[in-house]
Amino acid sequence: MKRIFFLLGISLIIGFFNSVYSQQLVTWGNLANATVTNNVLVKTSEGDGWNAGAESKNMLAFGQDGWVEFELQEVTKKKAIGLTYEQSSGVAMDSIKCGFIFDFSGTTRVLYTRKLGTNTNIGTYDLNDVFRIEKVGTKVLFLKNGSKIDSCTLSSNTNSFFVDASIYTSGGQFHQVMTSLSVLDSLNVNPDKDAVVISSNSSINYGTHAYFWAYKGTNKATFTYRSLMEFSVSSIPPNAKIASAKLYLYGVDGDSPTQWGHRCETNCVSNSSKLYLNTALWTETTVTWDNKPNYTTSVFATLPASPSSVYDYSDYTVDIKDLVKNWVDGSYTNNGFTFMLNNESYYYTALQFRSSDHTNSSEHPAVKIKYYIGTKYYVNDNSLTGDVFCKATGDASNSGLSPYSPKASVFSILSTYVLGAKDTIFVDAGNYSEYIYLTSADCGSSSGQLVIHGAGKDLTTISSPGNYHNLSLTNADYVTVENLKLSNSHTSYFNVYNNGSQNMELKNDSLIHSVYTNVVIAFSSTSAYGLPSNSKIQDCAIISKYAGMNNIVVNGSGSYLEFSGNYIRNDYPSSRGLVINYAYSSPNYYSPSHISMTDNTILCDSIGIHINGVSAAKIDYVTIRENNIIIASQDSLTSCILANYSGTSSETIDTIAGNRLAGGRYGLYYNYTIYTRAFNNFFTNNQYGVKLISSNDNRLSFNSFYNDRTNVWTTTENAVSGMTLSNNIFYSKGSSSYQNLNIYNGAFSDVDYNCFYGPNGAKVARHNSTDYDSLAAWQSLDHYSGTGNGDENSIASDPLYPETITTDLDIDLFSPCTQAGSTISGISADINGRVRRSLPSIGAMEPELQVYIVTSLLDSVPGGVDSVVVDISGSGIDTSIFIKEDISLFPEIPTEGNPRLFIEFRTDTSAFDTTIYIVSLDAQGKIDSMLTVIDGEEIVLDSSYYTIYSERVLVLQNPVAGILFPNPVEIETSLEGGFILSPDQDGLYDTLRVNCSDYDTYSVVIYNEYGELVDSFEVSPATPNAYWDGKDSSNEYVNPGSYYFELIIEEVGYKYPFCVKY
Structure with missing residues (x-):
């Protein structure tokens, strides 16, 4: 068993580092004379020569660090692989800027590193060698089998990189090339907003002109043409890194009448031109020379001079990356650009292309943009102690784009860059005195979360230095904060404040507040904000340390909120764990819905979960499952779960199931709460198990109670209207002053198959102020709205709970409640997830049906015993095995479905053969037939030799047991x-x-x-x-x-x- 846990630990560690340093297989594109099958790139044609290969669709954004790694699976072909600046259509080896060349001639293998055009002989290479090229800042490292063998320095850190492979020899291959580079997204646009403005006709609009050109001419007087173009990049996230942006412009050859095309004659010096960013709005149908927009000369793209002086119809591909970058990151508003000559002083100068209004639609202007989202940013304090991500200490002057150049705070990252979907800020181990404030300017989207990722909730601590929320999200959607600690000690400020931000995720965090409410998720009545819907808090430790404070509060509208796997604690008086509130903003009421609270541990003084609606704003679709709630105080209204005004109709059912509810005055308190289904819950050491006030049409089924006074208490007549009370164990520790049931009046819609027990004198029931001491007396009263009096099949008996009661109320196979209940549609499993039998047990737990394989008891045998191996398989069988000291084995089996149970027993003593039994059970769980398998042959056994003790325990004796x-x-x-x-x-x-x-x-x-x-x-x-x-x-x-x-x-x-x- 220890070995199993150890392996799980390794898996978790590997998964953690893979998520931090995300890696994937290279996605190959631009294939030339090569194919890719199962991530193997192979040269397939064109013979020897640097004429085959591919380039990655993955890109490393400028300023980022990254790597590419591969293992050699063939060593007899000449080939090269590495990083290149830009994607291209060529596959020549010369396009590789930094990489490896694997030369092979005859039997000689020579390894070269390629460094910015220089090849260096490094030695040789072998099959299964692992090579890695890693960019770190402006350094490029070359590694072989984990050791650095060479390096080079880039002239700047402003280029984006791609993986480039070139294969010389036919059949050459690269297998399973891995990289940290991400796959590019793309946007292809055919701009349809363009116009020409002409100085000689300065008030005339040319929004439908067939040509897009820059022109200086003369016709008795000189005139100038400029052109405008605009296209949308709004679909590109603002945090995207632009890998490339190309504008494709097409010449005017073949037009009728014949056009001059690109021209540079007589006085012309050069017809080179620029595209300048416009700084003002313009309209295609009204723009003229007189009202044309202004532009900035600080951001531009260049068109070179044409090859010929006249009648030149060359197509142009223009690099507009800088223009697009400025639009996307918000440096400039996208008003398009102005196309104009560099020198407008000389006539007979022109560049002429077809516009979006030209009749040849196949040659309209086109834009192709490739971009990347998912940038990694790094933050570190002034120490490397305990660091997980960074290789250097943090500094505000660093780029923050590399583990070798981290910034000193999250604030510094946010104030320097525009962040968005799939971006991650890695915050290394340390203590940071800052607060994190995010708005719609820095958040994720439906394309992905913006993630703030700590080194661990015990390693990375962020503490607000003043009167601020530690983490504030105002209309900042799709944000994940994980693996860190948020600590706050300021009155009136929360640890986490979600103000109208949807898809927030807090995961594996430690949230500590010493004086105020810890986490608030709030609806804002401000129309500019959204709703905090689809948010979750998962696997967090949420601890508050002040009286009267709440750990988590939800206020107002918001739906599909999830709280799971959290440890929620406040030991101070009048504290509450998780509060779901309505909100009122005159004249409207607002309430959340679809709230899920599962698998949380909640330790509080007063209330574990509080569902707090009002008649005008009821809270619907609440799910409370598998929580462990312990309440310290038994003062008035202290409750494990308190529900006010929940449930609107039978279509909005709340579910409270599988919970362990301990302590408090009440386990479950309903006030004007209807249509809930509470089943499979343990109510332990509450003063009162369930109290209902004006709460009708509820179900209480398959619950186990063990309480100080009364188990179910209704204070209004309508509480039992439409109520189902069945298959529950009612155990009251109270004196004769108390009852298992205290019913104000009325009749249940369904009431039967319950178990009543009051060892200290508690009555079975009180109804309309009359006590019913015994079950027989209670059965004589008509308390059922249907035929009969109710509780006809109920029992009064000790359920045989464990001797020591904690929060579990297990029963065993010999409990009188075992298989004494009735089936209920929709409840197919018990509190532990075990399948309910066709004849289910009363209470929250279904006892195990155990199959024993009993071997010799050898505790006193000198020399010990060899280990026992048991393999169990079969339909519906839980293969988890509990091995006692006497080496008995207890696999669980169901009682339904006529399963065949395969039991294989063998010892390590090689002298004895494996023994297999096949046990077939009938629908009642009794033996239907027995087989044993010897040398592959099935032999029928007489089932009379085998028995099920107490109709539930099958006992088999292994016929061959080895003792050494x-x-x-x-x-x-x-x-x-x-x-x-x-x-x-x-x-x-x-x-x-x-x-x-x-x-x-x-x-x-x-x-x-x-x-x-x-x-x-x-x-x-x-x-x-x-x-x-x-x-x-x-x-x-x-x-x-x-x-x-x-x-x-x-x-x-x-x-x-x-x-x-x-």
């Missing part, structure tokens, strides 16, 4: 026939034989469980087949039970005890 004694002395014990002392089909009874290796004379003495002598027999050369026939010394068959044997080998003076259970 010192020296060594090896014996076999075998039972012939069945395992219960009863005659088989031949009329013979079970026998026991003992075979002891190395000795031919020995005796066996049999004792019963009281140590009394039963019988003995001796094995010798004269009686080699002696055995015990199951009779005592009076020749009477013994009863089933445990019998102890003593193997006596007088030759060596040994006595070996062992046990067989019949």
Whole structure:
């Protein structure tokens, strides 16, 4: 078992680092003379030459660090791989800026590093060598099998990188190339907003002009043409890194009448031009020379001079990356650009292209943008102690884009960059005195979360330095904060304040507040904000340390909120764990809905979960499952769960199931709460289990109660209207002053199959101020709205809870509540997830049906015993196994569905064969047939030899058990026939034989469980087949039970005890 846990620990560690340093297989594109199958890139054609390969669709954004890694799976082909600046259509090896070249000639293998055009001989390479190229800041490292073998320095850190592979020899391959680079997204646009403005016709609009051009001409007087173009990039997230942006412009060849095209004659110096960012709005249908927009000369794209001086119709591809970048990150509003000559002083100068209004639609202007989202940012304090991510201490002057250049605070990242979907801020170990404030300017989207990721909730601590919320999200959607601690000690300020931000996730955090409410998720009535819907808090420790404060509060509208796996604690008076509130903003009421609270541990003084609606704002669709809630105080209204005004109709059912509710004045308190289904709950050591006020149409089924006073208390007549009360165990520890049920008046819609118990004098029930001391008296009162009085099939008996009660109220197979209930549609499992039988048990727990395989009890045998291996398989079987000291095995099996249970038993002693049993059960869980498998052959056994004790426990005795004694002395014990002392089909009874290796004379003495002598027999050369026939010394068959044997080998003076259970 320890080994299993150790392996799980390793898996968690690997998963953690993979998530931090995300890696994936390279996605290959721009394939030339090559194919990709199962992530293997292979040259397939064109013979030898640097004419095949591919480039990645993955990109490393400028300023970022990243790597590419691969293992050589073939070593007889010449090839190269590495990083390149820009994607291109070529696959020549020369396009690789930094990488490896694998040269092969004859039998000689030579490894080169390629560093910005220079190739360096590094030695050789072998099959299965692992190579890595890693960019760190402006450094590029070359690693072989984990060791650095070379490096180079880039001239700047402003280029984006791609993976580039070039293969010289046919059949050359690269296998499973891994990288940290992310796959690019793209946007392709055909701009349809363009216009020409002409100085000589300055008030005329040319929004439908067929040509897009920059022109200086003369016709008696000089004139100038400029053109405008605009296209939307709004679909690109503002945090995107632009890998490339190209504008494709097409020449005017073939037009009629014939056009001059690109022109530079007579006085022309050059027709080179620029695209300048516009700084003002313009309208395609009204723009003229007179009202054209202004532009900035600080951001531009360049068009070079045309190759010819006249009648040149060249197509142009223009790099507009800087323009698009400025629009996307918000540096400039996107008003398009102005196309104009660099020199407008000389006429006969022009660049002329087709516009979006040209008749040749196939050659309209086109824009192709490739971008990347998911940038990693790094933050560190002034120490490297305990660091997980960073290789340097933090500084505000650092870029924050590399573990080698982290910034000193999250604030510094947010104030320097625009963040968005799929971006991650890694905050390393340390203490940070700052607060985090996010708005719609820095948040995620439906494309992905913005993540703030700590080194661990015990390693990374963020503490607000003043009167601020530690984490404030104002209309900041899709934000995840994980693996860190938020600590706040300021009155009136929360640890986490979600103000109208949807899809917030807090995961694996520690949230500590010493003086105020810890976490608030609030609806804002401000129309500019959204709702805090689809948010979750998961696996967090949320601890408050002040009286009267709440750990988590939800206020107002918001739906699909999830709280799961959290540890929520406040030991101080009048504290509440999780509060779900309505909100009022005149004249409107607002309430949350679809709230899920599962698998939380809540330790508070006053109220664990408070559902707090009002008649005008009821809270619907509440799910409270599998929580462990312990309340310290038993003052008035202290409750594990308090529900005010929840449930609007039968279509908005609340579910309260599988919870362990301990302490407090009430386990469950309903006030004007309707249509709830409470089942499979443990109510432990509450003063009152459930109290209902004006709360009708509720169900209480399959619950187990163990409380100080009364288990169910209704204070209004309508509380039992439409109420189902069935299959519950009611155990009151109270005196004769209390009752299991205290019903104001009225009749239940369904009430039966309950268990009542009051060992200290508590009555079965009180109804309309009349006590009913016994179940018979209660059954004589008509308290059921249907036919009969109600509780006809209920019982009054001790449910046999465990001797020590904590928060579990388990019953065993011998409880009178076991299989004494009735089925309820929709409740198919118990509090532990175990399937309810066709004849279910009363209470929250369904006892286990256990199958025993009992081997010899060898605790006192010298030398110990070899380990036992058991394999169990079959439909519906829980394969988890509990091994007791006596090596009995308890796999769970269902009682329905006629399962076949395969039980394979073997010991490590190689002398004994594997034994397999196949047990078929009927729908009632009784044995239908038995088989054993010997040498692959199924042999039918007489099922009369096998029994289910108490109709629930199947006991099998392994027929061959190996015991290894010192020296060594090896014996076999075998039972012939069945395992219960009863005659088989031949009329013979079970026998026991003992075979002891190395000795031919020995005796066996049999004792019963009281140590009394039963019988003995001796094995010798004269009686080699002696055995015990199951009779005592009076020749009477013994009863089933445990019998102890003593193997006596007088030759060596040994006595070996062992046990067989019949």
